[in-house]
Amino acid sequence: MSHVLHDIEKQIINVLQSDPDLTEEKISQETKLSMDQIRRGVEWLRQKKLADVSESINISLSLGKNGLEALKNGLPERRLVTLVRDGPKTFDEIRRSLHGFDFNAAISNAKKNDWINIEKTDTGSKISLKDPDAIVPHDSELIISRLSERTIISTEFDNTPLAEPLKSLMERPDFIIADEEKTKTVSLSETGKKIDLEKLDSGAIDVEADVPHVHAARIHPLKDTINEIRDTFVHLGFTEITGNLSQSSFWNFDALFTPQDHPARELQDTFYLKGLNAKQLATPTQIKNVSSAHKKGWRYYWDIQEAKKMVLRTHTTCVTIKHLADKKPDEARIFSLGRVFRNEKLSFKHLAEFNQVEGIVVGKHITLRDLMGIQKEFYRKIGLTKVKFWPTFFPYTEPSLQSMVYNEKLGKWIELFGMGIFRPEVTKPLGITKPVLAWGGGIERIAMLKFGLDDVREFYNNNLSWLRTATKCQ
């Protein structure tokens, strides 16, 4: 049997024929080839059954971002102890030096190490040093200092007193990077031993061999979904309009008939811009009419100062309503797509800033069934074919529906876009006389379905390992 061998393979065989059972590192030293070349060569030889590989796994440990930080400034709990060395301090005093996660980590670890006491006093909780003499360098600090000198194979810590502290340190985020390293011992198979390198044909290359992955630069996957949705709206005859992310409360709320004491307008739901008020609100007629619609519908004193407060838009509807109020079209298909903001606690399903799209159809003869049809067609174009509609409530549309879309992967119905006809209480004061039908919703939700993500935050982590591998054509 004749073999087609790459030059790398030949060099590996050459070394192994005189010295069987070598690690890949050793082969690399002997042949002066790079580790990457050796790995590839060995893999080719193994597939051709010319070499056998026995593997053992090592986990090599090095310092991560927070580990390096701790090396420089000390672990959060060490910094905490240093802060209270000269006497007790309140939580607020400590927060000045220890922010965010560091603060929580410092408290919990210092407590675990039995370094501190927390006393509740009238002026808030105070932290004091428990036993000044007891604080010797902690095992976790020894580990960090040893890792700063060199990369260490995890087994070196096995059965030592540092094993437990290492485990808990590894559970803390970004302190220690654990890389699995496989050590491979390579030996030639019986066939391999018999190969006569002198006699091999040297012109051919092995076209069947494996090759490494290369990374393509690409448009962000969420952007792919955004672009697909934008294109779909355009295909359906909609024209894009844009507007500012910062808006007056007037266009974000008042123009949409949201009363000024409505819970959605509270600080805990909406981001207000500190100390900023709109200079130009709207035309005097628009202001007057919106104000009287509120007085009539909700029976309260409508305060223009409240309407001037600047917010980060909570929906794209502020952009569409302003467009309609200014242009008063008789017929239109327009859409607005972009970032919107909610003062939410971040979680796997909630972001403080996300993308929304909203389409508007204006027309004398347009009906609710038409709006349902446009939406069905939209979903069909982005690959969602099972759609049904349920009634729902939105403050500024009536009737209001929500669309449910069946997701094959999850095997269940998922709530996607909402839709409805703008209330006359919204349109009339702004001089819009034709029915306005609106539909839209969050884009990340659709992108999550497409990319099979169950944590929406992943879109904004910009994690290269995901960006480099997420499937482009969904």
Added chain:
Amino acid sequence: MPVVELNISRLQKLVGKNTNKKQILDRLPFLGLDIESLGRNTVRVEYSPNRPDYSTDFGIALGLQGILGINKGMLRLNVRNHGNYEIRVDSSTSKIRPFVTGIIARNGSLDDEAVKQIINMQEDLHVGLGRKRKKSSIGIHDLDNISFPLKYTTTSRDHRFVPLNSTKESSISEILRDSEVGRDYGSILGQSSKVPLITDAKGQTISFPPIINAALTTVTTKTKNLLVEVTGIDKQAAEDMLSVVVTILQGAGFQFSQLKVSGSKNSTPNFTPRSITFDVDPVNKILGLNISGSMLVSCLKKCRLDAVTKNKKIQCTIPRYRFDIFGGMDIVEEVALGYGIENLKPAWPASAHIGEKNTTSEKLDSISRLMTGFGFMEALNSTLASEQILYEMTNRDSSQIISVTSSKSQEHTILRDSILPGLLENLSKNIHETYPQKFFESGIVFSTGSPIKETVNLACVTASEETHFSEMKAVLQSLLRIGFNTKCETKTLSNHALFSQGRVAEIVISGKAVGYIGELDSKVLENFRIRTRVVGFEIKLSGLIFD
């Protein structure tokens, strides 16, 4: 949206006619009730904030009866005028909480589940319609410990009584200071020295609205007869609230006697329905249907409204508790619900509209394609970012900072004025990935100016051992030439917080400074724990390639 937990077999009984579980679960979404989770015999549903009657299974049962065709048309409230129940309002209340209204509910029985449902309703009404009790609030009392007539008056903060869930007397000041409800809602009363109080004919304290009832009138599962009082600063909101309570209690089997209200702008509540008259055609036109007047009447009755055809028009009668119905369009929705949303077939409207992308979106798309062509990965970051990343770690000037109030997340407190810091953070999160690493991002940045200016910037970074200034300048130069046939100059800049001294330049196009390019300062990189060299630029696109 608020949520209520329902016991399914209990709901089946309330709906009646041997309705089975499947029928109920199938129909709930078509009342606008989203099933949030399903247990063996319980279901949690989300309901709309404009339908407080759906905060209890009694209210939901009324809706289900209609849509299932078991009981259609409006629920008639039967309030009898007998028994001499009266509450007299003292004019001193006008300055603090001017309005009171109420009802006597008799001969009912409340089991644990009913009490739970009614408490849920009360909470819902307090939070929503009552605007956290400020606008209006409810007290529900055991009638049998109360002597009439009642007095709605004010008292000083030294006044003492035994509050609900307590056995000892406290003063109003103590309640406001020491109890949870006192601390949560005390601010409604401001600094006023006089606070509202309801007392009975024997001078016993019944309630201290809007904070807490007296222990004297505690409602238990043994209670048969109730006094419901609602106080508030808006008479209509108080009566709206009462109408929901009365409707729900009627569903729970109570009978009603009038509570006369007299004095100082107050009046005895009446629960007279409203009517709206409308044409059939516009309703059909909006829905895209062609249904007859009598069909339309039947749709409305399924939604527990009354309707009759009158001279080719429809007269619809709306019970007092449906104050969510403002006008014609709300009626259209009721018709759609009665018709059944599942029976509305999607249609495809012909249209001569030609869709177009916004030019800014189009140009940004082109830039993205070019940047990926140069080998840069697109990143997406929040425009609402953290002070730490934007300013502290990058040593940048924070005097023009634009921040939001009361953010729930430390990562989102400041509007970004630059994209580069976010990209450095992205590199910092990827130090364990293979190099070279290249990112770009385009998007909105903010600056101050009447009152706030939004512009579109583009930034990019390359991180690797070998990278250098000229590599980045080459990208910038080629991007501008291929993308927009524009030339730029890079003019020496003495210093910039982000970049190394001697390796930073201002980007100038047609004599106008539009951005920065350079090698990132080693101290900044150290702050981000980046261990390779990084070069980058940021350029303002607004005013350059679009407005």
